Amino acid sequence: xxxxxxxxxxxxxxxxxxxxxxxxxxxxxxxxxxxxxxxxxxxxxxxxxxxxxxxxxxxxxxxxxxxxxxxxxxxxxxxxxxxxxxxxxxxxxxxxxxxxxxxxxxxxxxxxxxxxxxxxxxxxxxxxxxxxxxxxxxxxxxxxxxxxxxxxxxxxxxxxxxxxxxxxxxxxxxxxxxxxxxxxxxxxxxxxxxxxxxxxxxxxxxxxxxxxxxxxxxxxxxxxxx
Amino acid sequence: xxxxxxxxxxxxxxxxxxxxxxxxxxxxxxxxxxxxxxxxxxxxxxxxxxxxxxxxxxxxxxxxxxxxxxxxxxxxxxxxxxxxxxxxxxxxxxxxxxxxxxxxxxxxxxxxxxxxxxxxxxxxxxxxxxxxxxxxxxxxxxxxxxxxxxxxxxxxxxxxxxxxxxxxxxxxxxxxxxxxxxxxxxxxxxxxxxxxxxxxxxxxxxxxxxxxxxxxxxxxxxxxxxxxxxxxxxxxxxxxxxxxxxxxxxxxxxxxxxxxxxxxxxxxxxxxxxxxxxxxxxxxxxxxxxxxxxxxxxxxxxxxxxxxxxxxxxxxxxxxxxxxxxxxxxxxxxxxxxxxxxxxxxxxxxxxxxxxxxxxxxxxxxxxxxxxxxxxxxxxxxxxxxxxxxxxxxxxxxxxxxxxxxxxxxxxxxxxxxxxxxxxxxxxxxxxxxxxxxxxxxxxxxxxxxxxxxxxxxxxxxxxxxxxxxxxxxxxxxxxxxxxxxxxxxxxxxxxxxxxxxxxxxxxxxxxxxxx
Numbered sequence: 001x002x003x004x005x006x007x008x009x010x011x012x013x014x015x016x017x018x019x020x021x022x023x024x025x026x027x028x029x030x031x032x033x034x035x036x037x038x039x040x041x042x043x044x045x046x047x048x049x050x051x052x053x054x055x056x057x058x059x060x061x062x063x064x065x066x067x068x069x070x071x072x073x074x075x076x077x078x079x080x081x082x083x084x085x086x087x088x089x090x091x092x093x094x095x096x097x098x099x100x101x102x103x104x105x106x107x108x109x110x111x112x113x114x115x116x117x118x119x120x121x122x123x124x125x126x127x128x129x130x131x132x133x134x135x136x137x138x139x140x141x142x143x144x145x146x147x148x149x150x151x152x153x154x155x156x157x158x159x160x161x162x163x164x165x166x167x168x169x170x171x172x173x174x175x176x177x178x179x180x181x182x183x184x185x186x187x188x189x190x191x192x193x194x195x196x197x198x199x200x201x202x203x204x205x206x207x208x209x210x211x212x213x214x215x216x217x218x219x220x221x222x223x224x225x226x
Numbered sequence: 227x228x229x230x231x232x233x234x235x236x237x238x239x240x241x242x243x244x245x246x247x248x249x250x251x252x253x254x255x256x257x258x259x260x261x262x263x264x265x266x267x268x269x270x271x272x273x274x275x276x277x278x279x280x281x282x283x284x285x286x287x288x289x290x291x292x293x294x295x296x297x298x299x300x301x302x303x304x305x306x307x308x309x310x311x312x313x314x315x316x317x318x319x320x321x322x323x324x325x326x327x328x329x330x331x332x333x334x335x336x337x338x339x340x341x342x343x344x345x346x347x348x349x350x351x352x353x354x355x356x357x358x359x360x361x362x363x364x365x366x367x368x369x370x371x372x373x374x375x376x377x378x379x380x381x382x383x384x385x386x387x388x389x390x391x392x393x394x395x396x397x398x399x400x401x402x403x404x405x406x407x408x409x410x411x412x413x414x415x416x417x418x419x420x421x422x423x424x425x426x427x428x429x430x431x432x433x434x435x436x437x438x439x440x441x442x443x444x445x446x447x448x449x450x451x452x453x454x455x456x457x458x459x460x461x462x463x464x465x466x467x468x469x470x471x472x473x474x475x476x477x478x479x480x481x482x483x484x485x486x487x488x489x490x491x492x493x494x495x496x497x498x499x500x501x502x503x504x505x506x507x508x509x510x511x512x513x514x515x516x517x518x519x520x521x522x523x524x525x526x527x528x529x530x531x532x533x534x535x536x537x538x539x540x541x542x543x544x545x546x547x548x549x550x551x552x553x554x555x556x557x558x559x560x561x562x563x564x565x566x567x568x569x570x571x572x573x574x575x576x577x578x579x580x581x582x583x584x585x586x587x588x589x590x591x592x593x594x595x596x597x598x599x600x601x602x603x604x605x606x607x608x609x610x611x612x613x614x615x616x617x618x619x620x621x622x623x624x625x626x627x628x629x630x631x632x633x634x635x636x637x638x639x640x641x642x643x644x645x646x647x648x649x650x651x652x653x654x655x656x657x658x659x660x661x662x663x664x665x666x667x668x669x670x671x672x673x674x675x676x677x678x679x680x681x682x683x684x685x686x687x688x689x690x691x692x693x694x695x696x697x698x699x700x701x702x703x704x705x706x707x708x709x710x711x712x713x714x715x716x717x718x719x720x721x722x723x724x725x726x727x728x729x730x731x732x733x734x735x736x737x738x739x740x741x742x
Contacts, residue, residue: 050650082652093647097665107651110661159651 145172559622564629
């Protein structure tokens with residue numbers, strides 16, 4: 001059953017279409033990777049699904065929450081969307097003024113209204129699962145690229161998303177860490193979370209993707225089932 | 227410290243007047259064709275055939291004021307006394323504008339040959355300047371509202387009440403001594419107009435100033451009355467640098483001659499200032515008798531700078547507390563209002579943005595001094611703000627404009643990625659501002675905010691123009707009292723530094739703490 005359905009998606013930047021006529025779906029527990037060179041439109045697809053950039057045409061459906069052409073989602077749609085979608089950015093974008101742990105429990109407390117103690121305990125569990133429990137009280141600028149990325153994943157998972165979007169997750173990792181990340185992602189998918197990953201790292205993609213979509217110049221060229 | 231000897235009418239003319247650098251003018255017809263001088267920039271080399279005389283044209287009629295028909299000229303009885311002295315010396319008078327409260331210092335520096343501007347005789351002046359014989363005797367007069375005429379007859383009736391006067395005058399000294407005797411609260415103004423308008427508004431309960439000013443105050447403000455009780459007597463004198471006794475003696479001879487031949491009487495009659503006190507004074511002087519210095523002069527013989535410093539230290543300390551409290555509260559207001567303005571400019575709909583931008587530009591583009599005047603005196607008929615509240619609002623709202631620009635810049639400096647991350651976690655715009663964008667922006671803003679606070683601490687000295695006595699004002703009172711700015715200036719500077727340096731250190735520590 002599809003968690004994400006993308007139909008005839010078009011995204012423009014100024015007058016230029018950066019994504020054109022893209023359609024695909026991602027099922028529950030499935031791990032799908034969009035591959036393509038820089039500038040092929042991978043990140044634009046992810047940002048459109050995450051409701052960060054408006055779409056010009058077509059439609060997106062995230063577990064029943066529709067994103068239509070026009071402005072980025074607001075109000076009720078926005079609230080519903082972010083109960084379902086989480087995103088891990090290429091450069092992590094951890095909140096610079098908060099500790100790793102605080103980054104993780106911030107949204108559960110303020111958006112899901114969890115008691116702070118509960119949210120904090122759950123955040124620590126997530127960081128421990130990611131193997132960085134010891135770094136819970138470090139500030140973002142004290143973390144290595146790999147540590148920061150795992151905090152960012154924990155932060156997204158703390159909200160219990162059904163679909164996790166990841167943009168170039170291996171960009172800041174050395175080869176040994178890439179294997180660790182692939183293992184984490186496989187566990188996530190095994191737990192029922194759908195993954196949509198934008199990457200141009202073929203070796204990594206082979207290790208964790210159920211299916212690969214290849215993009216070039218804003219279009220999908222071929223879909224490969226892994 | 228600026229002297230703001232404002233007259234009520236036409237502030238624009240006054241501003242324009244101060245800007246006028248030169249403009250030749252002639253004395254009124256009855257005074258003959260002699261040139262009496264014109265505004266010029268300060269000129270150290272005083273030509274032998276000129277008599278440069280200093281005065282404050284903002285003192286207004288009848289002393290020295292801009293001629294309403296030709297603001298480049300000055301008129302007043304002092305202008306005519308200067309003409310009389312110049313004529314006797316065979317020189318041409320030239321007027322030099324100097325702030326009222328800095329006349330003594332300017333005379334001591336030799337900026338002008340003689341200062342004439344309703345300058346009162348006092349032991350302090352006698353001790354450090356060469357002072358002419360008196361040419362006019364005045365009485366200190368208590369002015370009250372009509373309704374209070376029966377209640378407040380003398381200073382002793384004004385226990386616990388606020389009584390206005392002009393700083394660095396005999397009346398001020400009388401009030402300070404009345405403060406310890408009768409618990410009267412002196413309120414110091416920098417001009418002789420607003421004490422009377424504020425009396426009408428009920429901001430003070432009486433004004434103590436000399437008869438000439440009191441007469442003018444009552445004439446311009448129906449509803450006020452001068453009490454017949456004589457609170458004290460003083461004399462107007464001319465002042466020259468202490469080494470200039472030769473010139474002083476020649477001027478004394480000219481004044482005595484003018485008392486004898488009636489020329490001084492003619493001047494004071496023209497300005498409707500002649501009364502029975504003057505012939506008695508002149509007779510005394512012509513018979514060679516010395517006048518006692520101003521009667522009931524409360525301040526004793528001048529004391530040494532160090533003794534005065536010890537005596538003034540508590541007053542300076544209290545004034546420093548006023549400066550600190552005022553600055554802290556103003557900064558708190560500036561921060562709060564600045565945050566609101568910046569949020570409105572970043573998040574608000576276009577009309578709100580336009581309105582706020584216009585407000586910020588209005589506040590940044592006009593002088594704080596003007597804003598304080600408008601807030602305290604200009605709006606007095608609509609809202610009667612206490613002086614401290616007006617000072618707080620003026621400083622706070624002025625700095626809010628600058629703070630808002632800092633916060634707007636800081637908000638916009640928070641990377642877009644941080645906002646994207648907050649959004650995808652489901653935080654609302656408001657939550658993003660409060661939990662993510664605001665705290666990060668605050669760290670960018672901290673260094674410029676510290677700068678602003680230090681600047682505000684020093685700008686708070688401007689509020690003395692609306693009668694709040696803070697550190698700089700207290701220092702200038704101290705300086706006027708001992709006749710030197712050296713020691714008071716050093717003490718004042720030390721106190722400002724003691725207030726501002728810890729702030730800078732605190733800010734540095736906070737910044738380091740966040741970086742860890």
